[in-house]
Amino acid sequence: MVTGDDAPNLYPGATVLAKTDRRQLLNRLQATARTARTALAVRLLSHGFYAGQDQIMLALAADADLSPGRLAERLGVRPPTVTKAINRLQAQGFVEKKPSNGDQRQALIGLTEKGQAAIKSIEKSLRKTEKQALKGLDKKDQKALAKLLARIEANLAAAGDLEDDEAAEAPADAMPADDAADAADNTTQ
Numbered sequence: 001m002v003t004g005d006d007a008p009n010l011y012p013g014a015t016v017l018a019k020t021d022r023r024q025l026l027n028r029l030q031a032t033a034r035t036a037r038t039a040l041a042v043r044l045l046s047h048g049f050y051a052g053q054d055q056i057m058l059a060l061a062a063d064a065d066l067s068p069g070r071l072a073e074r075l076g077v078r079p080p081t082v083t084k085a086i087n088r089l090q091a092q093g094f095v096e097k098k099p100s101n102g103d104q105r106q107a108l109i110g111l112t113e114k115g116q117a118a119i120k121s122i123e124k125s126l127r128k129t130e131k132q133a134l135k136g137l138d139k140k141d142q143k144a145l146a147k148l149l150a151r152i153e154a155n156l157a158a159a160g161d162l163e164d165d166e167a168a169e170a171p172a173d174a175m176p177a178d179d180a181a182d183a184a185d186n187t188t189q
Contacts, residue, residue, distance in 0.1 A: 029152070036129065036133055037051060039129050039132060039133070040054070040125060040126065040129040043125035043128060043129060044122065044125050047118060047121040047122065047125065048092060048094075048118075049118075049122065050085075050088070052085060053085055053088070053089055053094075054122045054125070054126070055075055056071060056075065056082065056085055056086065056089065056095075057089070057094065057095075057111070057115060057118065057119060057122055058119070058122060058123075059071060059074050059075060060095065060109060060110060060111050060115070061111060061116070061119045064110050064111065065098065065108040065109065065110045066108065066109055066110075067100070067106055067107065067108055067109070068082050068083050068086060068107065068109060071086075071109060086109055089115070093112055093114045093115075094111065094112060094114055094115035094118060095109050095110065095111055095112060095115055096109070096110055096111075096112050097109055098110060
């Protein structure tokens, strides 16, 4: 590992991982994301929400009356995933479906009064989980972490553009991209 002054253009005190450690980095990133989702899910469950429902609620709080398709697009998940979550939230009394003024065939999803009241609980759960996750990191480290995570996210998003090329080269028994997306989307239900 290279640290401190020998680290190439990252930030002071940054650590550059050896090639063998880089493979472990993705595992660490996945484990951290899973642990963060679990910690948040525990807090949300105490308010009656399941994992992923918080994102739908926050999107509706920011932009009232969205169609399920627009909501799915905004959250980066498939429409069937959002539809299942909306149905659960509606059964819980947090959201309601209304016909669109412009197109009666189109349903719009909005928060109920109960849903609007729950937004503060969701935001509080997010803040507490973030505070727990960042405990021991000073502002400079937090800023560097945010920057690095944004770069990783952009790198992986750009890799999605290569997905079509790789799909043509994939073995016949490989999991189709849609199946992998469904498996990932299941955390949003």
